Amino acid sequence: MKKITFALFLTLLLSVFTSFAQERPAATKVKVTGNVTEKISKQPLEYATITLTNTKNPKSIAGGITNNKGEFDVDVTPGTYDIKVEFISFKATEIKSKNITENTNLGTVGLDEDATQLQAVEVRAEATTVQIKLDKKVYSVGQDLLVKGGTVSDVLDNIPSVTVDADGTIALRGNDNVRILIDGRPSNAINISEALRQIPADAIDKVEVVTNPSARYDSEGGGGLLNIILKKGKNQGINGTIILSAGDPKNYGVSGNVNYKTEQFNLYTTTGYSNRQNNGNSRTDSQYFLDGVTSKYTNERRENERSSEGYNSNVGLDWYLDKSTTWSNSINVRRNSGGNPETVITDNFNAQNIFQYTNYRFNDQFSESKSAEFNTNFVKNFTKEGHKLTIDGSFSSNRDNDNSEITDLSITNTANVQTQQRNIVQTDYVLPLGKASQFEAGYKGDFNKLFTDYKVDNLNAMTGLFENDYRYTNVLDYREQINALYSQFGTKINKFSILLGLRWEDSKITINQLTAADFSTKKYNNFFPSAFFTYEVSDKSSVSLNYSRRISRPRGRFINPFSSLSSAINIFKGNPNLDPSLTDAFDLGFLKRWSKLTLSTSAYINKTTDSFQFVRSPSGEFVDGTPVIYSSPVNLGKETRFGFEFTLNYNPFKWWKLNSNFNFFRNKTEGEYSYTVTEQGLPVTVNESLNNTANSWFTRLSSKISLPYKIDWQTNFTYNGPQNTAQGKNKGNGAVNLGFSKDLLKDKATIALNVQDLFNSRKRITETYLESLNSYSEMQWRTRQATLSFTYRFNQKKGEKQQQKKRGDDNGGSDEFPG
Structure with missing residues (x-):
């Protein structure tokens, strides 16, 4: 290697x-x-x-x-x-x-x-699915056959440099400390991974992948950021699209986007309904040790039938006050409900691996979430081109309610109610200086309140009443206030461009565990410098060297001591004492365009302090003689990540497009973790070194072929290479997606068929090695799924170019300079 x-x-x-x-x-x-x-x-x-x-x-x-x-x-x-x-x-x-x-x-x-x-115009001559730029990649969702009828998670899983794990964890170039933005603003979702599985892909216009953001962006996200841009009709007159979809396992929905634009205003809406079922499964085979000798074996099997019924609507109005001033307002409403009946069967074996008995556990889970968000945006363009002022506000409320009844030898009820309020205000000012320079400054305030009430009640067989289990019950009040100021200056001298920026963020975090009467406040402020240097070798090739400092703040389930109880012996436990991690990111890039080929390559180094990683340790508790294992995030110490990637767009013929991405990275972690176990009735502290060096890689290849009779054929192959972890290893895994489409009704309609995970091979496979436990696990969040969709366009042709809004999708300013 x-x-x-x-x-x-x-x-x-x-x-x-x-x-x-x-x-x-x-x-x-x-x-x-x-x-x-x-x-x-x-x-x-x-x-x-x-x-x-x-x-x-x-x-x-x-x-x-x-x-x-x-x-x-x-x-x-x-x-x-x-x-x-x-x-x-x-x-x-x-x-x-x-x-x-x-x-x-x-x-x-x-x-x-x-x-x-x-x-x-020949409507099949579509725009390139992936546009490669020096500082980012822009992925056009509308051209992708593989996400029709899918969700935002499916969209992200088809993007170069991005991977989505079996449990929904999103990583950029192998790093899961990624900031997710929607229309340039942080998502208001409490559980972002789950929320992205509820938003239909049809609501998305494009996704921007920014691996090393400038000072204008939030410093959050040590691995970079993903900006999901929702559809907003922009064509003159009234026009739009209606999409119907159905699939197996159960997956059907309807969505539409319509806009009406005049010289004075643009009114648009994207509304959708979906009802889907995702069947999943997992297995964990464990070998337990006591004083270095095997004590028992367990084989745990899970079957899930996740169902989700959701509605989302985005309505907006762009009001052109005059030729230089635009005021935009939008309301976004989402509602989702679903169930997750889960069957857990655990076979128990003695030290000689001879079967003893079986435990049955059924978890009947129901969830409901509601969110509402109001966004307002004011843009003033001054006389000089590029001179502008923008003012943004975003005000959102979100409520998630998860309840479950767990039945094994007894009955346990869990209830998890989470409410979040998030308010964001921001202003950006851009001032061109001469013909080749630009000054930019701005302020952002991000104020977030998250209240989590998690309760576990066990049925008392003697009294017939439910009694609270204090071990897993917790009420958490989390509040976050972040005020930020930034400034950056860019200039271009002949073919050499420079962008220097500095961002300052003042953070105040309060964590109040009401049940445990534990209150803590964390205050810190940090400077986040950034520097970007670009040299245009020619009009078709460029070289860049970039640096930025980033932060990753632990939130949600990372800090909540208890938020779920899906297994009696494998329990996730948050850590309220987690500190933020800081990352210095360096990136050397090269971009080259030929007539049929675009190549983007980069070598990068990320150095992180106080990196938080997941560790497993025995809790000291037992269920029917089986140790209960906690999985928790901890501040591990130092992490150094080196990597190399390249992305290719190749159009060998007019009828054939190839996109490929390869990423290799080496991750070195340094740190120790201590936990206490009981041996012969006495507490013993175990110090475990978590120093680890791991090499891994992943690759993606997408092919789109235009066949006769206006039929398109798209194939996507993804492979994630094996990787060693501090307590074991993740095994390699590959998957194939397939899609076909055909234009109908004089190109006003398109019918498409896609199959996700064609060979049913997409699984997360891990091995864990602890002093008291060895385990092997497989997890498949969703089995193979086929979806058929029908798209009808009125007053709009397939692939027709749409007018861009006067305000860019990058949440204010621009990294490009005049000249």
């Missing part, structure tokens, strides 16, 4: 040096610059093409494409040129016989939409 890593890194360096050697412009050339926009909306057009043909030598042709700000920069030898600016579905603009003898700025070139082309 070391040789493979070295070869990949050497390939990166050779690519960079080759580009420097082959693409250095001749000293006699001059620059032709400018920017391309939509004439009506004044919004920049990315990937517009610029062609310059020498009038005296037609074979002498130069050209380039615009960046995401619509800017272009072309090197030509002095002479007279015919210049042509083109973009799909827009009328081309030509400048005849332009005499260019020195550096020339053509200014702004505005393109008009070509209504004839829009009606006659």
Whole structure:
């Protein structure tokens, strides 16, 4: 593996040096610059093409494409040129016989939409599913056949660099300290993993993957951030889409997005209903030791039938107060209810592995969640392009109610009621300085209250009454206040860009365990510097070096001592004494575009202090002679993560698109963990070294082929390599997803079929080695699922380009600079 890593890194360096050697412009050339926009909306057009043909030598042709700000920069030898600016579905603009003898700025070139082309354009020529940029990857959900009828978790699981574990844990480049944003704001969900499984994929427009965010973003998330952007209709007039889906196991739903846009306002809504069932299972085989000698064996088997019925609606209004001012308001409402009947069968064996008896346990769980969120956004664009002020507010309320009745030798009732209120206010100010510099500053206040009431009651067989079990009962009041200020300055000198930023966050965390009468307050403030350096080797290749400091604050079940009791012998226990971890993130990247291929590579190092990891330890309690094992997060110590990844977009033919991603990382942890056990009636402290070095990797390959008769075929293969952990190892695992679609009714409709986990192979497989326990476990959250969907579009063609809102989706400002 070391040789493979070295070869990949050497390939990166050779690519960079080759580009420097082959693409250095001749000293006699001059620059032709400018920017391309939509004439009506004044919004920049990315990937517009610029062609310059020498009038005296037609074979002498130069050209380039615009960046995401619509800017272009072309090197030509002095002479007279015919210049042509083109973009799909827009009328081309030509400048005849332009005499260019020195550096020339053509200014702004505005393109008009070509209504004839829009009606006659081949609708199957869709936008690239994944757009690779130097600082992020943008994933267009609408083009993906594999998520039709699925959820946001299914969407994330198909994105380069992102993995979703069997239990819903989301990781970016192998790091699960990831910040999840929705429309640039933190999600208001209490359990983010579960919430993402409730939001239908059809409500999502695109997802932005930012591996090393700048000072403008929250410092939260040592592994980076994912920004989930919801659909908001943007086309003129009234138009929209309706989607029907059904699948097996039970999975059916309906959703629609409609918008009505005029010169004065844009009214839009996305509303959906879903009813789904996810069948899952798990197994844990354990060998227990007492004083170094085997004492017994257990084989635990679980079967789940999770059901979920949900409704979500997002209604918004963009009000164009004048040509430079927009006020947007939206309301998002979600409601979900479901059950999770779980059967647990545990076979018990003696020290000689001879069967003794079987325990049966049935957990009938019911859950209900409600959330409401109001968002408001004010944007003022000043006279100078890029000069703007934005003010945002987000106010949300969320309530989760989980109840279960556990039946084994007795009856146990659990109730978990969680309520959360989150208020966010933010303002951002962007000021261009000259033609090549930009200043940005802002404030953000994030105020969060989470109240959790978890109760366990056991039936007393003698009295017939339920009695509270104080061991697992807890009331937790968690409050978080974070005030942040940031400033950053960017400039561009020729082909060299610099972005320097500094963010300051003041945090006040209060944790009040009402049941245990334990109150604690944590106050700390931190500076989070960031620095981004980019060199444009040419108009098609760039090199970058980035640094940022990040923080990961423990929340929710990480700090709640008890929030579930699904197993009598394997219990998750939160740790209210967890401290936040701090990460220094370094990233070296290279981006290269060819006519049919886009390559993005990066080498990265993350150094984390007070990293929290999960450890397993005996609780000292026994159930029918079987030790009860706690699984808890602890501040382990230091963690150093080194990795290398590359992402490829390759279109060998018009009818075939390939996307691939490979990530290798090496994770080194240093730390110790102590716990107390009872031996021969006396307490004994066990000190366990958790020093560990682990290598792992994962890869993803997606292929999309356009077949005759307007049939599309998409295949996705994912493999997660094995990885050693501090107390065992995770085994490798692979899965395949498959999808087909066909256009109908003169391309106004599409029918699609997809199969998730085609070979039913997606499982989390772990091995754990402790002084008192060895165990092997498999967990499959969802078995193979097939979904059939029907999409109908009215007043809107498939793949039709939509107008961008005047405010970007990046929650204010931009990492790009004028020039």
